[in-house]
Structure formats: C-alpha cells, structure tokens
Amino acid sequence: MNVLLVNGSPHEKGCTYTALSEVAQTLNEEGIGTEIFWIGTKPLAGCISCKTCAKIGRCAFPDRVNEFLDIAKDADGFVFGSPVHYGSAGGAVTSFMDRVFYTDRCSGRQSFYLKPAAGVISARRAGTTATFDQLNKYFTLSEMPVISSRYWNMVHGATPEDVEKDLEGLQTMRILARNMAWFLKCKEAGIKAGVPFPAREETIYTNFIRE
Numbered sequence: 001m002n003v004l005l006v007n008g009s010p011h012e013k014g015c016t017y018t019a020l021s022e023v024a025q026t027l028n029e030e031g032i033g034t035e036i037f038w039i040g041t042k043p044l045a046g047c048i049s050c051k052t053c054a055k056i057g058r059c060a061f062p063d064r065v066n067e068f069l070d071i072a073k074d075a076d077g078f079v080f081g082s083p084v085h086y087g088s089a090g091g092a093v094t095s096f097m098d099r100v101f102y103t104d105r106c107s108g109r110q111s112f113y114l115k116p117a118a119g120v121i122s123a124r125r126a127g128t129t130a131t132f133d134q135l136n137k138y139f140t141l142s143e144m145p146v147i148s149s150r151y152w153n154m155v156h157g158a159t160p161e162d163v164e165k166d167l168e169g170l171q172t173m174r175i176l177a178r179n180m181a182w183f184l185k186c187k188e189a190g191i192k193a194g195v196p197f198p199a200r201e202e203t204i205y206t207n208f209i210r211e
C-alpha cells in the first residue's frame with residue numbers, strides 16, 4: 001500500500017515538508033509506502049472551466065496537475081499539505097487542488113473514490129483551522145474518508161527548525177499517520193473478506209432550480 005503526500009508549499013524542504021515527513025516516516029514504520037510530491041514553484045493557473053478535462057481526461061494545462069493525476073490512480077491514500085497564506089491555503093496549492101479534483105471528477109477517473117485523505121497545515125501563527133476546513137472540502141466532495149488525529153492537523157513555525165520544536169504538532173502528525181495506516185489495513189482486510197463497495201447512484205444536478 002502506498003500513500004501520496006502533496007507538499008503544497010513553495011518551499012521544497014520547508015515547514016509543510018517537515019510535517020509531511022513526520023507523517024511519511026510513521027506510515028513507513030507501519031509498513032505503508034510513501035511518496036512526497038512537491039507542487040514546485042512554477043506558476044499554476046487556476047481552473048478556467050474550459051471542460052477540456054471532460055473531453056480528453058487530462059487538464060488542458062500541461063503541468064504538475066497532470067503529472068500528479070498520472071500517479072494518483074495507483075495511490076491508496078492521500079495527504080495534502082499547505083502553508084497558510086493570508087489565513088487560507090496557498091494560492092498555488094489551491095489552483096492545483098481545484099484542477100486535480102475537477103479533472104478527476106469530469107474525466108471519471110475516480111482516483112480518489114473511498115481512498116482515505118487528510119489535510120496537513122503549516123503556519124507561523126494563525127489561519128490554520130480555516131485552511132484545514134478548506135482542504136477537507138475537497139475530500140468530502142469526493143467520497144474520501146477523512147482521517148483525523150488527536151488535534152486538528154497543524155504545525156507551527158516559520159522555519160523547519162521551529163516545526164521540530166512543535167512537539168504537539170509532530171505528535172499530531174504521527175497519530176494521524178497511524179490512524180491512516182490502520183484504516184488502510186482495515187479496508188484491505190474488508191475487501192479481502194468480500195465486503196462489497198457501496199451501491200452507487202447516478203449524479204443528479206439540480207442547480208437549485210425547481211420547476
């Protein structure tokens with residue numbers, strides 16, 4: 001089993017990475033493979049709602065979004081990490097996640113269906129819970145079981161060295177990882193035991209319009 005961890009920071013080895021590394025190391029100790037995928041620092045456009053993804057199964061922009069989608073289908077779980085920028089998720093990771101989840105939905109790829117997910121937030125001081133809520137919205141729109149910890153998944157600091165001193169934050173990351181590992185093992189056992197996936201329904205779109 002393999003968990004894909006997204007570093008949504010412009011810093012490859014910054015605070016968000018430090019938190020994700022604690023999650024990854026603990027997952028590894030639990031026998032789960034990990035990969036940290038950095039979104040990088042090249043510009044990531046927001047979704048332009050062109051619907052190209054519905055036609056070709058990929059985002060129209062040839063960038064990290066498509067590279068991520070290419071490997072996401074083989075992952076068993078996901079952790080999306082973001083720094084707080086002005087009380088919200090960073091602009092680049094927001095654009096990245098908008099297009100990842102929209103492309104996945106419109107193309108029918110189903111890379112995320114019933115795969116466990118968690119958001120991890122890094123901030124110097126404030127905006128963590130708003131950003132946590134923001135990331136969880138992608139998961140709960142995608143039929144992803146959200147894995148929790150003993151506190152909301154956040155670390156504090158302006159540098160990786162600060163984060164190393166946030167002992168409660170790092171413990172929150174380790175507990176999150178163990179809970180995700182436990183869920184993954186239960187899911188695998190359930191599938192092996194023949195527990196069927198839930199019945200599915202065709203999507204109904206009403207756009208709040210009533211006749």
Ligand SMILES: Cc1cc2nc3c(=O)[nH]c(=O)nc-3n(C[C@H](O)[C@H](O)[C@H](O)COP(=O)(O)O)c2cc1C
Nearest residue numbers: 009014015016083084085086087123124125126158
């Ligand atoms: C544009 C920008 C806006 C920021 N806004 C906030 C903020 O609203 N609240 C906060 O606590 N930290 C804020 N920060 C600080 C970062 O969230 C914090 O240093 C974070 O841990 C950096 O993580 P990273 O090293 O993974 O990029 C901001 C940083 C930048 C660059």
